[in-house]
Amino acid sequence: MATVDIAAAGTADSAPAAPPRRRGSGLITSATWLIGVFFFFPVAWMVITAFKHEADATTDPPRLIFEPTLEQFRNLFDAGAGPYFLNSLMATGVSTLLVLALAVPAAYALAIRPVKRTQDVLFFFISTKMLPVVAVIVPIYVIAGRVNMLDNVWTLIVLYTAMNLPIAVWMMRSFLQEIPREVLEASEMDGATLRQTLTQVLLPMVAPGLAATALICVIFSWNEFFFAVNLTASTAATVPLFLVGFMTSEGLFWAQMAAAATLASLPVVLAGWAAQKQLVRGLSMGAIK
Amino acid sequence: MSTDVAISPATAAPPGRPPTDATAAARRERWKRRAPLLPALIFAIIATQIPFLVTVWYSLNSWNLVRPGSERFVGLSNYADVFADRVFREAALNTIVITGGCVVVSMIFGIALAVLLDRQFFGRSVVRTMIITPFLIMPVASALLWKTTMFDPLFGLVNFALSPFGVETFDWTSSAPVFSIVTALVWQWTPFMTLLVLAGLQSQGKDVLEAGQVDGAGPVRMFRSITLPHLRRYIELGVLLGAIYVVNTFDQIYIMTQGGPGTASANLPFYIYQRAFLGFDVGQAAAMGVVVVIGTIVVATLALRLLFRTFAEEN
Structure with missing residues (x-):
């Protein structure tokens, strides 16, 4: 003891x-x-x-x-999940590429060689993001109906591009601002054109920023539901609409529903896990590093 | 006046000569600078401003989609109807309760979690990964899961966990619809707040904290007088950005309650959706949309000022 x-x-x-x-x-x-x-x-x-x-x-x-x-x-694909995933892939992929194609040059004009009234332009971009989508859904529905674009995946692509463009412009601007001026001056000194400066000097340096921007666009467009539910029916319906199908049969097919929810969330979850650091910067529109 | 006259000859092109190469070159240079910006700017204007102007026009008309040819100009009477509409006022109140509840609660959780994560400990990155995951789950999927596997009266986990306390078959989504929605939203948005606050904590200067320790301040004192003031900007940013997103909440309400029972849990986006796509009342829905935009501008202006201030400090 x-x-x-x-x-x-x-x-x-x-x-x-x-x-x-x-x-x-x-x-x-x-x-x-x-x-x-x-x-x-x-x-x-x-x-x-x-x-x-x-x-x-x-x-x-x-x-x-x-x-x-x-x-x-296995049942999910017998139940016809395939086309929904293809539509989502198309809407997310193409809109993200379009956003980057529009946002990178715009961010260049705002960050590297600022145009007059840069603040106003930035203010305008971000204010479009703050416009509640319900305020524009009615005319979009009516106009899309008139030009025969309802239930068309391209309508979603255009809308998702508009939805993510302001975030992408702000983010890319914040990444581009970090590039030392001397690098650009040197490239100009050597007589590089704007395109050469963009593709050969700038892009390699902001590749991580580009990836982060793309990630945020992918998250928001893959998960988007409001436009999809109002503007698509059968041919252009995306993954969230496939999930909605389980609402009516709820209580009977929980396991099936959980499998669909898992599969639907998987791409964004994996991407988000892989890019945790960039997530903060993207969510704050580039304000927080 | 005289200074104007004195200055102008010096700045403007010398008189008597046609516009010189210099001014033409300057103009070219300005357009060269603007050119990369224009596609994005034009696209954003077409895709967002034109539909909004059309909304304003619709809001001045009476128009029901199922009655073709019913369109006629009625001036501001849609707005009068909107403000007289009891359900609209309830939905506005719900919007405030849902947005405010979600943002405040998830910010409090977010601060707590961020403080816990801002330490070195075993498995830190695993815990952080687990905590951010709810934000990455598709909102429609998480709403379905909360409605069924969590809140179902018979087979849900919430009632199972509460059964020792005598809760047996409480029907959460119909008896406490707003609470259920806010719960699902808080679960989704806490990671957002956690990440922003954590970034704030990690940007904190170590020397200030060490100085505080040397001066013998306790952890609570240190948190209140050093850390919280430093975090203020991050908290404000999180609250405002969170509010801008959460005001537009639609998915959770559509899936979990359909705005019900009755209209008890409808927020403005959901109510406008009902009026437009179930009632086909274009004029009314548009007027409500315009009112929502005006309301949002107040919050948005604050958010923008803050964003610009944050950028100004970073640079």
């Missing part, structure tokens, strides 16, 4: 400088982990449910032990 006591006292004594702190920090670390897991839990539950048979998905109490299956993912 005595030896044990001494040993215990010894360890308690040898550490006192650090331990109170360290024990507290261990507690905080555990708490942080717990909160993180709690926060992530709905996502985990979605993925778990996606691997269930329907009978295991709606039980009381909820079931954690079950026989996993890929049945739901």
